[in-house]
Amino acid sequence: MASISVNDVAAAAGVSVGTVSNVLNRPEKVSPGTVARVQAAIADLGFVRNDAARQLRAGRSRSLGLIVLDVANPFFTDVARGAEDRATEEGLAVLLGNTDDSLAREAAYLDLFEEQRVHGVLISPLGDVGDRLTRLRARGTPTVLVDRQTEDRSFSSVAVDDVAGGRLAAHHLVSIGKTRIAFVGGPISIRQVVDRLEGAREAVAKHPSVSLEVIETDALSVLAGRAAGELVLERAPGDRPDAIFAANDLLAIGVLQALNMRGELHVPRDIALIGYDDIAFAAAAVVPLSSIRQPSVLIGYTAVDLLLREAEVGDTFEPEHIVFQPELVVRESTGA
Amino acid sequence: MASISVNDVAAAAGVSVGTVSNVLNRPEKVSPGTVARVQAAIADLGFVRNDAARQLRAGRSRSLGLIVLDVANPFFTDVARGAEDRATEEGLAVLLGNTDDSLAREAAYLDLFEEQRVHGVLISPLGDVGDRLTRLRARGTPTVLVDRQTEDRSFSSVAVDDVAGGRLAAHHLVSIGKTRIAFVGGPISIRQVVDRLEGAREAVAKHPSVSLEVIETDALSVLAGRAAGELVLERAPGDRPDAIFAANDLLAIGVLQALNMRGELHVPRDIALIGYDDIAFAAAAVVPLSSIRQPSVLIGYTAVDLLLREAEVGDTFEPEHIVFQPELVVRESTGA
DNA sequence: TAGCCGAAATGAAACGATTCATTCAGGCAT
DNA sequence: ATGCCTGAATGAATCGTTTCATTTCGGCTA
Numbered sequence: 138m139a140s141i142s143v144n145d146v147a148a149a150a151g152v153s154v155g156t157v158s159n160v161l162n163r164p165e166k167v168s169p170g171t172v173a174r175v176q177a178a179i180a181d182l183g184f185v186r187n188d189a190a191r192q193l194r195a196g197r198s199r200s201l202g203l204i205v206l207d208v209a210n211p212f213f214t215d216v217a218r219g220a221e222d223r224a225t226e227e228g229l230a231v232l233l234g235n236t237d238d239s240l241a242r243e244a245a246y247l248d249l250f251e252e253q254r255v256h257g258v259l260i261s262p263l264g265d266v267g268d269r270l271t272r273l274r275a276r277g278t279p280t281v282l283v284d285r286q287t288e289d290r291s292f293s294s295v296a297v298d299d300v301a302g303g304r305l306a307a308h309h310l311v312s313i314g315k316t317r318i319a320f321v322g323g324p325i326s327i328r329q330v331v332d333r334l335e336g337a338r339e340a341v342a343k344h345p346s347v348s349l350e351v352i353e354t355d356a357l358s359v360l361a362g363r364a365a366g367e368l369v370l371e372r373a374p375g376d377r378p379d380a381i382f383a384a385n386d387l388l389a390i391g392v393l394q395a396l397n398m399r400g401e402l403h404v405p406r407d408i409a410l411i412g413y414d415d416i417a418f419a420a421a422a423v424v425p426l427s428s429i430r431q432p433s434v435l436i437g438y439t440a441v442d443l444l445l446r447e448a449e450v451g452d453t454f455e456p457e458h459i460v461f462q463p464e465l466v467v468r469e470s471t472g473a
Numbered sequence: 474m475a476s477i478s479v480n481d482v483a484a485a486a487g488v489s490v491g492t493v494s495n496v497l498n499r500p501e502k503v504s505p506g507t508v509a510r511v512q513a514a515i516a517d518l519g520f521v522r523n524d525a526a527r528q529l530r531a532g533r534s535r536s537l538g539l540i541v542l543d544v545a546n547p548f549f550t551d552v553a554r555g556a557e558d559r560a561t562e563e564g565l566a567v568l569l570g571n572t573d574d575s576l577a578r579e580a581a582y583l584d585l586f587e588e589q590r591v592h593g594v595l596i597s598p599l600g601d602v603g604d605r606l607t608r609l610r611a612r613g614t615p616t617v618l619v620d621r622q623t624e625d626r627s628f629s630s631v632a633v634d635d636v637a638g639g640r641l642a643a644h645h646l647v648s649i650g651k652t653r654i655a656f657v658g659g660p661i662s663i664r665q666v667v668d669r670l671e672g673a674r675e676a677v678a679k680h681p682s683v684s685l686e687v688i689e690t691d692a693l694s695v696l697a698g699r700a701a702g703e704l705v706l707e708r709a710p711g712d713r714p715d716a717i718f719a720a721n722d723l724l725a726i727g728v729l730q731a732l733n734m735r736g737e738l739h740v741p742r743d744i745a746l747i748g749y750d751d752i753a754f755a756a757a758a759v760v761p762l763s764s765i766r767q768p769s770v771l772i773g774y775t776a777v778d779l780l781l782r783e784a785e786v787g788d789t790f791e792p793e794h795i796v797f798q799p800e801l802v803v804r805e806s807t808g809a
Numbered sequence: 810t811a812g813c814c815g816a817a818a819t820g821a822a823a824c825g826a827t828t829c830a831t832t833c834a835g836g837c838a839t
Numbered sequence: 840a841t842g843c844c845t846g847a848a849t850g851a852a853t854c855g856t857t858t859c860a861t862t863t864c865g866g867c868t869a
Contacts, residue, residue, distance in 0.1 A: 190825035526855035
């Protein structure tokens with residue numbers, strides 16, 4: 138029960154606590170014989186470093202926080218994996234926080250991470266977190282925005298050009314002859330949604346004969362997509378769109394499930410469908426899903442990389458903004 | 474830069490550090506006026522508790538570790554979500570560790586969690602972790618096995634009866650008239666895989682005319698499934714199985730992708746296919762996937778619940794073993 | 810007015826690892 | 840034999856919070 142401390146190890150090995158610490162952290166500074174003796178004592182007593190004490194002294198922890206909008210979205214688990222890969226290389230652990238579109242949870246996680254004095258924070262922000270992030274930075278905790286840029290550009294970011302992605306998607310739908318496009322996505326408070334819509338608008342604007350309507354959803358989930366799909370189904374056939382651009386693949390899969398439910402509609406003939414993110418399951422959907430691919434793992438990896446660089450240079454850092462380009466992936470749902 | 478401590482707050486509010494701590498933790502013990510003064514100082518200085526110091530004093534941290542086999546598997550993100558839900562109710566955070574079928578990573582995460590003095594550990598074990606878990610328990614850190622029971626039953630666990638699930642799946646395939654069943658899964662060092670196969674064997678044993686072969690994979694991923702599917706495709710038509718039971722849905726989706734690639738095979742007519750886990754994407758697959766459903770979110774929730782109970786009673790605890798029953802979900806891939 | 814009580818506030822000790830200025834011992838040159 | 844140098848080891852101070860035995864003080868009773 139009573140925890141074994143460096144003191145116990147020192148006593149057992151017949152050395153001072155300072156030496157034990159040196160064996161732990163700078164073994165080359167200690168004579169080989171002593172190292173062996175101390176290590177034997179450590180193994181003997183089953184000593185395990187208390188990270189809290191170490192952190193207290195060091196002033197910061199050895200983990201970094203990642204706050205995402207939705208862990209159930211494979212896009213974010215891919216980002217998380219990339220982040221974990223880079224973090225592990227540096228001996229850091231990743232704390233994963235899930236906001237689930239809740240401002241309260243986002244704030245709670247940021248507070249938690251601040252109390253933990255994490256090494257850095259990666260966040261795909263939902264609300265306005267400028268104040269909290271500024272405070273974190275003042276404390277010396279670097280922050281990188283994931284999948285989004287802030288307006289003031291004072292924080293580093295790794296993002297994908299969502300406007301370009303929206304443009305790609307809508308342009309593709311137009312190019313296969315669709316004229317009544319519906320954009321399914323929401324809530325519109327989420328930046329990614331707004332940008333993708335904006336891109337679609339730009340692409341459609343070039344073609345006067347093509348219309349674009351917006352069907353807003355309250356989340357970016359399969360369930361919300363199904364609800365949107367049902368809404369479309371309820372309409373008179375002539376009133377339905379002939380193409381749907383969903384703000385992400387989860388929504389698209391939901392829409393697809395709803396459209397297929399009655400069996401009277403054919404995708405892509407009656408309604409073409411394109412999603413966003415190109416998650417692994419998109420290719421395996423009922424009707425393999427066209428999508429806009431983002432380099433998700435790379436995004437996570439790069440974000441941590443930026444974070445580490447920022448932590449290294451300290452005060453003198455210049456925010457960096459890395460923007461990846463999205464890519465169109467055509468499959469059956471738009472008639473590949 | 475210099476971090477604000479309780480000392481600074483105390484000085485600013487004209488009280489002692491003890492009082493500041495009381496305001497933070499037991500405001501009812503402090504007179505209203507003082508509480509207000511201290512809180513004003515806290516807000517003023519932007520003081521944020523240092524969790525490391527708090528933990529050091531408390532002896533344990535306020536987070537708990539969850540080690541899963543694969544975060545990219547929606548089954549585990551569901552478990553994680555359930556765990557997070559219960560943990561949040563208790564003001565605890567969840568540290569998510571991903572082993573990715575690597576023994577080294579599993580060990581590394583356990584070490585990390587031990588150094589962090591986490592409140593408890595949930596683990597879906599890969600290798601033999603008995604020693605490490607025993608040590609953790611000796612230190613007073615409760616452990617709950619997720620989705621698996623140990624042989625010695627000395628650790629609490631929350632699991633689903635995988636043998637029953639395997640039986641369900643195989644029995645279903647037999648009942649729709651299939652006679653040459655292939656089990657796709659691996660590595661066979663993973664308990665869940667072994668159990669599901671065992672269940673299938675039991676079900677098949679009752680029908681002398683039905684054969685069961687095993688196609689071992691090196692992972693439980695979409696990619697591994699695709700490889701297995703290609704293996705089947707390469708065979709002469711008469712030599713192929715007429716039904717495939719995949720050890721999880723990711724594998725099943727991979728198999729499905731491979732089988733559909735050439736377009737010469739029809740699922741379920743030529744080959745029926747059933748997966749395991751019933752992840753959200755199973756219903757949306759090219760051919761909607763039959764599967765064995767597990768109460769994933771509930772598993773995570775219950776596991777944390779068990780953990781908390783164990784932490785409360787301390788030394789006198791009795792390991793509990795909760796076993797949920799799986800459920801057959803029939804869809805088109807087995808001819809619904 | 811002395812004595813007592815309880816609520817409120819105090820502040821030193823403790824948690825455990827790390828750091829760094831200091832001490833120690835042995836070897837080498839003078 | 841003396842002084843100097845270097846590599847090795849020491850141990851007190853430190854990080855920031857919490858705890859708890861002790862002190863303070865205003866009010867109340869006898």
